[in-house]
Amino acid sequence: GEEVAQTPKHLVRGEGQKAKLYCAPIKGHSYVFWYQQVLKNEFKFLISFQNENVFDETGMPKERFSAKCLPNSPCSLEIQATKLEDSAVYFCASSQSIGQGGNEQFFGPGTRLTVL
Amino acid sequence: GQSLEQPSEVTAVEGAIVQINCTYQTSGFYGLSWYQQHDGGAPTFLSYNGLDGLEETGRFSSFLSRSDSYGYLLLQELQMKDSASYFCAALVYGGSQGNLIFGKGTKLSVKP
Numbered sequence: 001g002e003e004v005a006q007t008p009k010h011l012v013r014g015e016g017q018k019a020k021l022y023c024a025p026i027k028g029h030s031y032v033f034w035y036q037q038v039l040k041n042e043f044k045f046l047i048s049f050q051n052e053n054v055f056d057e058t059g060m061p062k063e064r065f066s067a068k069c070l071p072n073s074p075c076s077l078e079i080q081a082t083k084l085e086d087s088a089v090y091f092c093a094s095s096q097s098i099g100q101g102g103n104e105q106f107f108g109p110g111t112r113l114t115v116l
Numbered sequence: 117g118q119s120l121e122q123p124s125e126v127t128a129v130e131g132a133i134v135q136i137n138c139t140y141q142t143s144g145f146y147g148l149s150w151y152q153q154h155d156g157g158a159p160t161f162l163s164y165n166g167l168d169g170l171e172e173t174g175r176f177s178s179f180l181s182r183s184d185s186y187g188y189l190l191l192q193e194l195q196m197k198d199s200a201s202y203f204c205a206a207l208v209y210g211g212s213q214g215n216l217i218f219g220k221g222t223k224l225s226v227k228p
Contacts, residue, residue, distance in 0.1 A: 004158075037156075040221075041220055042221065056215050058212065058215075059215070089156065098209050099210075107159045110156075110158060
């Protein structure tokens with residue numbers, strides 16, 4: 001598609017429950033990024049993919065967070081055993097490239113995760 | 117650590133010009149991007165500077181000086197709809213890195 005799509009829009013989980021978020025990048029874009037934004041403040045980078053391969057996972061809290069981008073499927077971000085501090089808006093973005101022309105990232109509308 | 121500094125709030129009147137500064141301290145710096153975000157919605161790309169100098173796109177211009185680790189976004193002929201948060205973001209690339217590191221955002225309020 002022409003826009004980055006994210007589902008669901010809102011997700012409510014009790015502490016300790018699992019949360020799974022989905023992202024469909026713009027068709028033709030090779031790179032996918034996940035960011036976490038808490039309280040409309042700065043965006044925290046989590047992980048990026050080049051097609052189905054992890055490109056940069058330096059921001060990923062590895063104990064409870066995992067992510068995948070499989071061929072012909074939406075990308076996913078999964079949080080096992082959610083904590084109150086995971087409450088945030090999770091944005092997915094895609095780009096044609098990194099470090100060359102066409103590296104602007106296009107963001108989806110976000111998934112608001114609330115952990116109670 | 118990796119960080120970008122920008123003012124937290126700026127206020128200006130319609131029709132005026134405003135400049136939002138950004139200084140950065142990052143490893144693997146490749147270029148500087150600017151994004152606009154309205155009320156927590158999807159950030160939208162405004163501009164990217166890969167080289168030193170000025171990039172102009174309509175009412176918006178962006179500048180980068182690598183030697184000073186500094187950039188700015190210039191908004192001209194301000195309109196009410198420009199009220200939003202503006203984020204500078206460093207593209208870091210190389211080795212195992214490939215992502216944007218964001219500043220904390222500057223909330224711009226445009227008054228009539």
